[in-house]
Amino acid sequence: MSDVVPIKTGHEGSTADQFKAYFSRLRAGEMGAVPAVGAMLLLVILFSSLSPYFLTTLNIANLFVQTATILTMTVALVFVILIGEIDLSAGVTAGTGMAIFVKMNQVLPQYWIWNLAFAFLVGLAVGWFIGFFVAKIGVPSFVISLALYLALPGVMLIILGEGGVLRVEVPEIKAIMNQNLPGWAGWAMLAVCLVITTAMGLWDRGRRIKAQLPVRPLTLLWIKVAASGILGAAAIVLLNTNRSQNAFMPIAGVPLVIPMVLFILFACTFLLDRTRFGRHLFAVGGNPEAARRAGIKVARIRMMAFIICSTLAMMSGVFNISRIGNVESSAGRAIVLQGVAAAVVGGVSLFGGRGRVAHAALGAFVIAMIDNGLGLLGIPAGVNFIVTGGVLAVAATVDALARRRSGASLNRT
Amino acid sequence: MNNPLVQLSGVKKSFGPVDVLKGIDLKVYPGKVTALVGDNGAGKSTLIKGLSGVQPYDEGVVLFEGQEVHLHTARQSSALGIEVVYQDLALCENLDIVQNMFLGREETSQLTLDESSMEYQAAKALQSLSVKTVKSVRQKVSSLSGGQRQTVAIARSVLRDAKLVILDEPTAALGVAQTEQVLNLVRRLADSGVAVLMISHNLVDVFQVADDIAVLYLGTMVAQLKTEETNHNDVIGYITGLKKL
Ligand SMILES: Nc1ncnc2c1ncn2[C@@H]1O[C@H](COP(=O)(O)OP(=O)(O)O)[C@@H](O)[C@H]1O
Ligand SMILES: [Mg+2]
Numbered sequence: 001m002s003d004v005v006p007i008k009t010g011h012e013g014s015t016a017d018q019f020k021a022y023f024s025r026l027r028a029g030e031m032g033a034v035p036a037v038g039a040m041l042l043l044v045i046l047f048s049s050l051s052p053y054f055l056t057t058l059n060i061a062n063l064f065v066q067t068a069t070i071l072t073m074t075v076a077l078v079f080v081i082l083i084g085e086i087d088l089s090a091g092v093t094a095g096t097g098m099a100i101f102v103k104m105n106q107v108l109p110q111y112w113i114w115n116l117a118f119a120f121l122v123g124l125a126v127g128w129f130i131g132f133f134v135a136k137i138g139v140p141s142f143v144i145s146l147a148l149y150l151a152l153p154g155v156m157l158i159i160l161g162e163g164g165v166l167r168v169e170v171p172e173i174k175a176i177m178n179q180n181l182p183g184w185a186g187w188a189m190l191a192v193c194l195v196i197t198t199a200m201g202l203w204d205r206g207r208r209i210k211a212q213l214p215v216r217p218l219t220l221l222w223i224k225v226a227a228s229g230i231l232g233a234a235a236i237v238l239l240n241t242n243r244s245q246n247a248f249m250p251i252a253g254v255p256l257v258i259p260m261v262l263f264i265l266f267a268c269t270f271l272l273d274r275t276r277f278g279r280h281l282f283a284v285g286g287n288p289e290a291a292r293r294a295g296i297k298v299a300r301i302r303m304m305a306f307i308i309c310s311t312l313a314m315m316s317g318v319f320n321i322s323r324i325g326n327v328e329s330s331a332g333r334a335i336v337l338q339g340v341a342a343a344v345v346g347g348v349s350l351f352g353g354r355g356r357v358a359h360a361a362l363g364a365f366v367i368a369m370i371d372n373g374l375g376l377l378g379i380p381a382g383v384n385f386i387v388t389g390g391v392l393a394v395a396a397t398v399d400a401l402a403r404r405r406s407g408a409s410l411n412r413t
Numbered sequence: 414m415n416n417p418l419v420q421l422s423g424v425k426k427s428f429g430p431v432d433v434l435k436g437i438d439l440k441v442y443p444g445k446v447t448a449l450v451g452d453n454g455a456g457k458s459t460l461i462k463g464l465s466g467v468q469p470y471d472e473g474v475v476l477f478e479g480q481e482v483h484l485h486t487a488r489q490s491s492a493l494g495i496e497v498v499y500q501d502l503a504l505c506e507n508l509d510i511v512q513n514m515f516l517g518r519e520e521t522s523q524l525t526l527d528e529s530s531m532e533y534q535a536a537k538a539l540q541s542l543s544v545k546t547v548k549s550v551r552q553k554v555s556s557l558s559g560g561q562r563q564t565v566a567i568a569r570s571v572l573r574d575a576k577l578v579i580l581d582e583p584t585a586a587l588g589v590a591q592t593e594q595v596l597n598l599v600r601r602l603a604d605s606g607v608a609v610l611m612i613s614h615n616l617v618d619v620f621q622v623a624d625d626i627a628v629l630y631l632g633t634m635v636a637q638l639k640t641e642e643t644n645h646n647d648v649i650g651y652i653t654g655l656k657k658l
Contacts, residue, residue, distance in 0.1 A: 007536045007544070010551035028556070204528075211529035274525040279508075283516055286507035293503045294517030295488075353507035 011214045018220055029402055035395075036346050036362035043366065047373035054376055057243040061255065063365075063372050064239070065177050068257045069319040070371075071364035073339035074346070075268050076312035078360050079305045081343055082272075083285040084352025085141035087130060089148035090339065091332030092156070093310050094317025097122045098327045099156045102166040112170045120314050127310030131303035141306075149333075156329040165328045168321045176260065177322040180253025183240045189259050190232040196266070198225050257319055264315065269357045281305060285352030334385070341392035342367040349399050367391070416479060418443045418608040419464070419577055424473030426459055433459045434470070435632040440625075441577060446599060446609045448619040448640075451629030452652055457612050460629065461579050464610075465497040466490035478576075494576035500585060502566045506555040510547065511535040513554055514569045538572045539564075542601050546594065560591030564598055571602065578602060580611040584618050596622045616645055630654050 010021070026034060047054040073090060080087045087093075097119035104115040126148065133139040160166055168174060181189070201221040208215045236254060244251040272278035283291040284301045292298050316335070321327055346363025348355025367388060374384045417440035426434040433456045441447045451457050462468035464475075466484040475482050477493055484490050504513050511528070514535045520527040536550050544564055547557070554562060563583055570578045583599065584592040599622050603609045613619050619626060620640060627637045628651040636651045650656030 007539050007547060008549040009532055009536065010549045207527070207529040208532075211533045213529050213533055270525075276519045276521060276526065279512065279516075279519055279526060282508060283505045283512075286505035287503070289501075290503035290505050290516070293487075293499075296517050353505070 009214055011208070011216050015217045015219045015223075018216055031402075032347060032356070033359045033362055035398070036359060036366055039345060039366045040362065040369065043369045043373060047369070047376065051373070051376045054373060057238055057241055058245065058251075059372070059376065060238055061243055061251075063368060064235075065255050065257060065323060066372055067365050067368035068177070068255075068261050069316050069323065070335060070338050070342055070368050071261060071361050072264060072316035072319060073313060073335050074342040074360045074364045075264060075357055076309045076316065077336070077339045077343050078268070078272075078348055078355060078357055079281070079308045079312075080141065081340070081348050081350060082281055082352060082355055083302055083305050084350075085134060085302070085305070086145060086340070086350075087141065087306060087309050087313075088145040088336055089126070089130070089152060090145075090309055090313035091316075091334070091336035092149055092152040093123055093126045093332070094313045094320070094335075095327065095329075095331030095333075096126075096152045096155050096159075097314045098317040098321050098331060099159045099166070099329070102168055102321070102327050103159050105169060106166070109169065112172075116173075116318070119317075120311055123311040123314035124307055127307035128303065130310070131306035134306065135299040135302035149336075153329055153333065156327075156331065160327065160329050165326050167326045173318065173322050174325065175322075176257050177255065177319060179256050180239075180251065181256060181259070182253060186236045186240055186254035189254065189262070190229070190236055193232065193262065194225055194229055197228060201225070257322070264312070265357060265361055268312075272357060277301070277304065282353055285354075287353075337392065338367050338371070338388055339364075341388055341395060344392060344395035344399055347399075349403065350396060351399070351403055363395075415442065415444075417441060417476075418478060419610075420476040422474045422476075424460070424463065424470045424475070426456075426463060426468075426471050433632050434463075437473070437629075437632075437634045439627055439634060439637065441608045441610050442625070443576070443608045444603055444606050445624040446603045446611055446622050447625040447627055448623035449610060449612045449627050449629065450614070450616070450619060450648065450652055454631075455629040455652075456632045457629055458581070461497065461581065461610070461612065464490065464495060464577075464579060466495075491573070494574060495579065496570035496573055496575035496577070497579045498563070498566045498570060498581065498583065500581040502562055504554045504562055504566060507553065509553050510539075510550045510557075510565050513565055514538065514572050516569075518573070534572060535568070538568045541605065542568055542571060542598055544568065544598070558591060559587050560594050563587070563591075563595050567595075567598055567602060571605075571607075575607060577608045577610065580609065582612055582614065584613070584615060592618065616648060619648075620645065628652055 013021070053059050076090055077087060100122055101115050101119040104118065105112050108115065130141065130144055130148065133144040134141045198221070201224070205215050205221070239254045240252050242250040242252045272281065280291065280296045280301050283294070283296060284298050288298050317332065320331070320335070342363035343355065343360045344350060344363065345366050346355070346360035348360050370387055370391065371384060374387065419441040421437055421439040424434055424437040425432070437460060449457050449460065459468065463470040464484065466487045466489050469485045475484060482493060505516065508516070511532050515531045520530050532550060539547065539550065546564070547561055554565065557565065567578065567580070580599065583595050587595060596618060599609060599611060611623065623640050625637060626640055626643065626648060628635050628648060630651065631654070635657060638648070647656060
């Protein structure tokens, strides 16, 4: 029934046409995931040639686990970066929440789950606080979140005591990063992911057919599902093999954190791509005045973005303390810049309005790989900071240049 | 002649001691393009801000479809079917055509965006205006030319079932070919039964597309003329205040 709609929708044509359209979008500067994937391949080649340990199953599992913390922070930051704002305090907010959590656990260990819930409420409150200053008062987010970046470590210091480090005593929390799913559960997880991908693809297609709109060839969906299946299966085979160096204590299976991260990715992608809230977030990031005139409550969207960011950042804090096993007063200072770097490497524009959660997740892999690889090579932490800072600078420059280019094409009427 | 969709009588607006609109009468007809012309500072923007509800008039009567209405908010105007396409268009460049056309009024089903329904309606609206220049309704606005953007902004008002579309200088930033496209679009919009009120500085455009020409001079409506009964020189005379009715 495509004669009903003579104007194209981007869904017309054969599989080959669709691929052609994809490459022409790439050439036009919509690079999407390409830079992050390219950087990943480059780093794999670099580090695997420099260190024999890089591609061991143990290190790959480590890399996944390390990525989880940065990735969750990145996804949290995506919400504020998409509206053209920044939250430099997301890391220390998470640190503060975790400090409160472990401190409360000392007093009320049996209620650890409520203590954790309270930590998330703290995250929500901090997000509300930043959002209020930005959206209602008009303080630049850079400034108000920098103020918190300086102030919250002080709060942590007071909670934890001078030079204080508190250990995480909750086994359930420690399990997240240190325990693994049984072998079959890894495969079940993959199956669930593939079923969801397929079902959503078919569902969207069904809706288009019902609306008499042209649809992409089904082949494309099968290619997507097959590719995810192959990559996922490879990861699970790797993670399900014993990676222990101790013959008496085998370690195998998908780390518990992975299904949690996959859920966060799915939920955030769903929120941004398929709900009115997500659409309005992009609109506010693209042109706040246009959003306002379209009847969107811009201040409310801004507040929500900061609240989601701080609350989700708390999850990254949970992953972090699960891995290192304690909380100290400097917790969360470094990770926020890694998170921003990851988002920008993943093509999320610091100018707002452009970016995808999945691509930001790939950016998080790049940043985690740098961390991991340099660590394996025994390069001092200082160098790691310098490299991460350099990557952020390069990625932000690419972002600015890409924006300039699309700006130039605007005037080409 | 049929009845006016909108009829203003004795509309006044002042900012402190400055009387910007000094008792304006104006009729805008369905299916017709009414051009609103006048020198800078004549009060054109103030006049349309009153109609769009963002800056209510101080005095005067507004009849819409023969009924007196009070326009105090943009929401009230848009509920009546009055849509304004501002000069800066107010589009989100990072979103595609469909997303822009439904911005703030997204359709949902089962709590999620109903993309297919929106895509269909957007394509329909563009089709009803015989728009042929856009490649795909899923193109990002950043990739569109100035004329195509104007087209999207106008089509958005069609989608909202506008009865009166107010256009603020729709061709100001456009080249020759695109101006032609947009003027044709304005014509088709009116031919579909919509009342169009178009602010313009360009008399060539006005004479090409308008049925009526309303001339503001320092806050007074000096003339509302039929295009076929007047000419360039007369209109310039009214605009500059050298000629009075
Ligand atoms: N908000 C305002 N406050 C004070 N004066 C205003 C305001 N808006 C417009 N004016 C004055 O009203 C007059 C008419 O303005 P405007 O309606 O923008 O004219 P036009 O659009 O025809 O150029 C101008 O002298 C302008 O300075
Ligand atoms: Mg004006």
